[in-house]
Amino acid sequence: MKRIGIVVLMAGVLFSCQERIGKGVPVFTNFSEVSDIDISQGGEGAAEISAYDPMTQRLFVVNNELDSKVNVIDFSDIKNLMDLPGESIDVTPYGGGVNSVAVKNGLLAMAVEANTKTDNGSIVIFETTNLITPIQVIPVGALPDMVTFSPNGQFIVSANEGEPNDDYSVDPEGSISIIDVTDGFSYQTLGFGAFESQKEALMDQGYRVFGPEATLAMDTEPEYVAISANSTTAWVTLQENNGIAKVDLLGKQITEILPLGMKDYSKKANVLDPSDKDDAIELGNWPLKTYFMPDAIVAYSVGNTDFLITANEGDAREYDGFEEESRVEDLMLDETAFPNWEELQKKGNLGRYTATTISGDLDGDGDFDEIHGFGGRSFTIWNANGAMVNDYKTLEMDLINTNSSLYDDGRSDNKGVEPEAVEIGTSGGRTYLFVGMERADAVGVYELRGVGSIEFIQLLKVGDAPEGVLFIPEEESPNGRATLVVSSEDDGVIKVFQN
Incomplete structure (x- = not known):
């Protein structure tokens, strides 16, 4: 196996790669921190997803630290943020907890399980001007995990994850709900039952259906929504299924499931550090494949052509009634496929790596012919039909080369930096991509040029476990400057950066 060592070039908090780091040239930043606010009371889950209303200049933040609520923050003076506890929204009358918020045209939508x-x-x-009484409470599927508005404000779309209960005795179907704001908030919830006949074909392309006694509809778990610029798709x-659903918003129909395949780490360009016990940050090639398993997704267009960008976090099913994870050291590896299996299973090699037990036994004889893992440790550009345009493979390398102290080697064996959030925004004629890395407490800033050309710009140090990354364009910002808001769930800190 080939190992690629990493040389640390610079360390710090904010760095730019507009001019290449490490060549003796001046380093400058494009986004700088201007303020922060801590809304926690010492626990976790205190600053998850954020949404901004330019009409009231308020920031709405999901807070599940204690009783579930949405904090309301005065954002009018961007350098002096003020939490407004008297205006916070108590979510408990509507359900068990809020998972996501979105704002458009003076409306605030909350996804409540x-x-x-x-x-x-x-x-x-x-209405963002009246937070006392909701104007609509609309039933959707089980566990609405993300909600968003279409760019034109016509549709509200929610991804209803439909997770099972802990002993896996109840497993509701995953679904997608579409609410038409312009039609009196009419709504429709779409399931995946029509795709049952395609299950085998989809699985052959890398789609995962594996829950105990689950149909495809029960096993499919929608996570995050992106909508086209023309608000039609x-x-x-x-x-968990390693796919993307394509939805016709006008026709109220799920038209396709797009399987995302796997990433082969035996190939030279794909590198990772698979061990938390090797006392080193060492990226290299290994005989394993991983599912991309994206969390967040954004859409953008070049001309009239749509493209998607996903943050490939990875996620395993871990319940009392069903668990798919195993260390490689505990797997029975096929000795023909892995003639050096004893060496591979050492803790400093692949032994500590977290793999799935539900795939990889290709011939069904009880041992593993391939090792399959979780997450791409990258972000990826896809076309509108799920074909890969560019998998940005050096996300972790950008972090390590810029500030190696932010890389948590204790997570090397399990999904690495966990790219979870992705956001896109335009400022000064440049298109920026922001990628939140949950286990690195950092956001990578990139410039997107054309269809799929990507340039690393800088690294932002943020709060503990960034969950929400929100871009506010100049025309909506309180002070007319492009603004990035990063909310972190483990410490409740919201940081604000401006261009």
């Missing part, structure tokens, strides 16, 4: 998460949830809608990540 039921008190029993396997029951159907709700999208609760307020949505793409919804199906994280």
Whole structure:
């Protein structure tokens, strides 16, 4: 096996690669921190997803630290943020917890799960000028995990994950709900039952259907939504399943499931550090494949052609009633496929790496002919039909080369930096891509040029476990400057950066 050592070039908090780091040239930043605010009371889950309303200059932040609520923050003076506890929204009258918020045209939409998460949830809608009484409470599928508005404000779309309960005795179907704001908030919830006949073909292309006694509809778990610039098409990540659903918003129909295949780490360009016990940050090639399993997704267009960008976090199913993870050292490896299996299973090599037990036994004889893992440790550009344009393979290398102290080697064996959030925005004629890395407490800033050319710009140090990354364009910003808001769930810190 070939190992590629990493040379640390510079360390710090904010760095730019507009001019290449390490060549003796001046280093400058494009985004600088201007303020922050801590909304926690010492626990976790205090600053998850954020949404901004330019009409009231308020920031709305999901807070599940104690009783579930949405914090309301005065954002009018961007350098002096103020939490407004008297205006916060108590979510408990509407269900068991809020998972996501979105704002458009003076409306605030909240995705609220039921008190029993396997029951159907709700999208609760307020006017941003009246946070006392909702104007609509709309039933959707089980466990609405993400909600967003279409760019034209016509549609509200929610991804209803439909997770099972802990002993896996109840497994509701995953679904996608479409609410038409312009038609009196009419709504429709779409399931995946029509794709049952395609299950084998989809699985042959890398789609995962594997829950105990689950149909494809039960096993499919929608995660995150992106919508085309013309507001006619949505793409919804199906994280645990390693796919994307394509949705016709006008026709109210899921038209396709797009399997995402696998990433082969035996290929020279694909490198990772698979061990937390090797006392080194050492990226290299290994005989394993991983599912991309994206969390967040954004859409953009070049001309009239749509493209997608996913943050390939990875996610395994871990329940009392079913668990798919195993260390490679505990797998029975096929000795023909892995003639050096004893060496591979050492803790400093692949032994500590977390793999799935539900795939990899290609011939069904009880041992593993391939090792399959979780997440791409990257972000990827796809076309509108799920074909790969560019897998940005050096996300972790950018972090390590810029500030190696932010790389948590203790997570090397399990999904690495965990790219979870992705956002896109335009400022000064440049298109920026922001990638939140949950296990590195950092956001990578990139410039996107044309269809798929990507340039690393800088690294931002943020709070503990960034969950929400929000871009506010100049025309909506309180002070007329492009703004990035990063909310972190493990410490409740919201950081604001401006261009």
